[in-house]
Amino acid sequence: xSAPLSPVHAVALVARREFLTQVRKKSFLISNAIxxxxxxxxxxxxxxxxxxxxxxxxxxxxxxxxxxxxxxxxDATGSSVDVSxxxxxxDGRDRVRDGELDVALIPGPGGSVTAVxxxxxxxxxxxxxxxxxxxxxxxxxxxxxxxxxSALAADTARATVTVEALDPPDPEQGQRTTLAIAAVVLLYMxxxxxxxxxxxxxxxxxxxxxxxxxLSTLRPLQLLWGKIIGIGAVGLLQLTAYGVAxxxxxxxxxxxxxxxxxxxxxxxxxxxFVLGFAFFAVLYAAAGSMVSRQExxxxxxxxxxxxxxxxxxxAFSSVDDPESTWSTVLxxxxxxxxxxxxxxxxxxxxxxxxxxxxxxxxxxxxxxxSVLGARIYRRSILRIGRVVTWKEAVGA
Amino acid sequence: xxxTINGVSKRYGDVVALDDVTFDVRPGELxxxxxxxxxxxxxxxxxxxxxLAADSGEVRLGGRPVDLDxxxxxxxxxxxxxxxxxxxxxxxxxxxxxxHGLSRSEADAAVARWTGRLGIAERVDDAVDALSLxxxxxxxxxxxxxxxxxxxxxxxxxxxxxxVAVDVMSDVLIEKAETGVPVIFSSHQLDLVQRLCxxxxxxxxxxxxxxxxxxxxxxxxxxxxxxxxxxxxxxxxADLPGVTTVAHGGxxxxxxxxxxxxDQQILRAALATGPVHEFSVHRPTLTDLFREVVxx
Numbered sequence: 001x002s003a004p005l006s007p008v009h010a011v012a013l014v015a016r017r018e019f020l021t022q023v024r025k026k027s028f029l030i031s032n033a034i035x036x037x038x039x040x041x042x043x044x045x046x047x048x049x050x051x052x053x054x055x056x057x058x059x060x061x062x063x064x065x066x067x068x069x070x071x072x073x074x075d076a077t078g079s080s081v082d083v084s085x086x087x088x089x090x091d092g093r094d095r096v097r098d099g100e101l102d103v104a105l106i107p108g109p110g111g112s113v114t115a116v117x118x119x120x121x122x123x124x125x126x127x128x129x130x131x132x133x134x135x136x137x138x139x140x141x142x143x144x145x146x147x148x149x150s151a152l153a154a155d156t157a158r159a160t161v162t163v164e165a166l167d168p169p170d171p172e173q174g175q176r177t178t179l180a181i182a183a184v185v186l187l188y189m190x191x192x193x194x195x196x197x198x199x200x201x202x203x204x205x206x207x208x209x210x211x212x213x214x215l216s217t218l219r220p221l222q223l224l225w226g227k228i229i230g231i232g233a234v235g236l237l238q239l240t241a242y243g244v245a246x247x248x249x250x251x252x253x254x255x256x257x258x259x260x261x262x263x264x265x266x267x268x269x270x271x272x273f274v275l276g277f278a279f280f281a282v283l284y285a286a287a288g289s290m291v292s293r294q295e296x297x298x299x300x301x302x303x304x305x306x307x308x309x310x311x312x313x314x315a316f317s318s319v320d321d322p323e324s325t326w327s328t329v330l331x332x333x334x335x336x337x338x339x340x341x342x343x344x345x346x347x348x349x350x351x352x353x354x355x356x357x358x359x360x361x362x363x364x365x366x367x368x369x370s371v372l373g374a375r376i377y378r379r380s381i382l383r384i385g386r387v388v389t390w391k392e393a394v395g396a
Numbered sequence: 397x398x399x400t401i402n403g404v405s406k407r408y409g410d411v412v413a414l415d416d417v418t419f420d421v422r423p424g425e426l427x428x429x430x431x432x433x434x435x436x437x438x439x440x441x442x443x444x445x446x447x448l449a450a451d452s453g454e455v456r457l458g459g460r461p462v463d464l465d466x467x468x469x470x471x472x473x474x475x476x477x478x479x480x481x482x483x484x485x486x487x488x489x490x491x492x493x494x495x496h497g498l499s500r501s502e503a504d505a506a507v508a509r510w511t512g513r514l515g516i517a518e519r520v521d522d523a524v525d526a527l528s529l530x531x532x533x534x535x536x537x538x539x540x541x542x543x544x545x546x547x548x549x550x551x552x553x554x555x556x557x558x559x560v561a562v563d564v565m566s567d568v569l570i571e572k573a574e575t576g577v578p579v580i581f582s583s584h585q586l587d588l589v590q591r592l593c594x595x596x597x598x599x600x601x602x603x604x605x606x607x608x609x610x611x612x613x614x615x616x617x618x619x620x621x622x623x624x625x626x627x628x629x630x631x632x633x634a635d636l637p638g639v640t641t642v643a644h645g646g647x648x649x650x651x652x653x654x655x656x657x658x659d660q661q662i663l664r665a666a667l668a669t670g671p672v673h674e675f676s677v678h679r680p681t682l683t684d685l686f687r688e689v690v691x692x
Binding site for chain 2: 005010011014017021043204206208209210212213214215216217218219338382
């Protein structure tokens with residue numbers, strides 16, 4: 001027995017169908033499994049390669065004092081050296097050849113040292129060894145002249161240089177840039193892909209004519225919003241999965257160390273996806289309603305594509321310098337804010353005022369567009385036949 | 397409850413699609429809606445379902461204006477058949493039932509009942525586009541019936557059906573009408589309409605030209621008289637009042653009986669020419685009436 005259906009319930013029923021239809025597709029499940037594996041695998045691979053800068057291995061033939069000096073200088077300059085003792089020169093050469101040691105040091109007469117390496121010595125390691133050899137020779141010479149090296153060291157201990165940076169470098173800069181680029185690329189793909197799904201879904205209903213049956217029991221706006229919410233939920237779920245996998249793998253492998261920024265960027269990206277998707281989904285639905293066959297969608301969706309690509313380029317151009325004037329100005333303008341703001345949040349240059357202000361602005365513009373989009377949708381959805389142009393659809 | 401269409405008009409620019417269309421479909425009645433292509437049948441039905449808005453006039457069900465809540469109690473089969481091609485039959489029917497306000501369990505029970513009744517129970521887990529055209533039509537009918545509608549509005553339900561499916565469809569419509577539901581359907585198969593329907597409405601160029609029971613309509617039309625009198629000369633009936641000769645040949649004459657025609661007088665005139673082997677009155681069929689109305 002049929003009964004009245006509240007508007008919320010009606011929208012929820014439509015959204016539920018859209019969501020389930022999308023996530024039950026085999027292609028959806030398979031492609032997402034592949035992408036998730038690629039994200040986690042890629043980050044693990046990066047962390048393995050990055051882990052290559054482990055301590056250099058140096059073997060010293062019979063001079064414990066030189067070994068200790070190398071270790072001390074290595075620690076002081078931040079490039080730790082793993083020093084081991086080697087019984088004789090031949091053994092040292094063999095170990096270098098086997099790749100077990102980076103360098104074997106063979107002391108010669110008068111403090112001279114021969115460094116045996118596979119082909120060349122890493123410049124930083126070379127500097128450490130040079131300094132250690134010179135210092136060791138100095139200590140030996142001073143001791144020979146009756147000076148106590150430890151007393152000398154105590155007297156000169158305070159003669160150090162302290163750096164006062166006027167513009168200190170941000171050690172997190174690299175990670176922030178990586179996060180920003182990841183956010184931009186993901187947003188670009190998700191908005192474009194799921195916007196297109198909305199358009200295709202609308203055309204499917206129109207071309208299969210099921211829309212007439214649906215409109216005998218639903219208002220056009222209920223159908224429109226149900227579809228947008230259902231497909232948007234799938235997009236949000238997918239983006240969350242990608243984001244959590246990426247940030248999780250990054251933090252777990254130590255590739256990402258800026259936990260707060262990473263989580264902030266993830267939250268910002270998800271939030272701005274919702275806003276950016278809502279903005280474009282209404283327009284994509286309108287674009288879909290204007291054609292009667294799947295192959296005509298591009299005719300009406302291409303202006304939207306151009307806008308999204310423009311956003312993407314704007315975002316990429318401002319990754320290097322998110323604080324430039326044009327980037328700041330553009331980040332206030334919907335829909336550019338949808339892709340520039342997560343980037344600015346990742347770069348750490350977005351003020352709370354700007355975040356709130358751009359969200360409000362985006363919401364207002366999206367609301368206005370949804371009225372327009374719904375009008376086009378309502379007007380075009382039952383017009384079967386030739387493609388309706390944007391000019392006709394928007395006009396009286 | 398009676399479905400009332402009252403003074404409904406609709407224009408597309410300069411083209412008048414419907415002009416003051418008025419008729420009603422009573423409880424338990426099968427109402428046949430006939431007219432040429434483009435006469436306004438589909439437009440009328442779309443307005444009843446709220447898919448199109450009328451310029452003027454109104455549609456009421458049981459005296460209540462048809463709003464969205466009332467529309468959800470109508471079972472509709474659009475002329476342009478349409479279902480989600482990739483969605484499974486069962487899931488699709490259940491979804492449509494729920495859009496009409498059924499709970500999940502009610503919807504599932506209704507789907508089981510109607511797919512069983514229409515012989516597609518074993519196809520519920522198949523995608524619609526995997527079904528034959530005939531079975532897709534049955535799913536379409538199930539979609540109109542699955543929410544236990546209080547009114548049925550079916551646009552060309554018999555088109556494209558094989559003879560077996562026509563019988564199934566007829567039985568279902570009769571059965572629904574017997575439960576007190578007003579049923580309106582359009583069709584070009586006039587013999588079927590004449591056989592099934594209690595009342596008929598004929599529409600032409602956006603205007604209702606005739607509404608009534610089949611017998612009433614046939615009674616209004618001019619009766620035809622066929623006379624087999626082998627020796628009757630050409631024009632033997634020309635002087636009889638109210639009689640027009642339609643055809644004459646091979647000893648057979650077909651006469652159209654207008655006002656003032658007296659069949660006994662005609663019989664006497666025929667007998668005056670010699671033997672009369674056959675003398676039969678033919679009421680016009682719905683097809684004859686339809687041709688007459690459309691030609692007018």
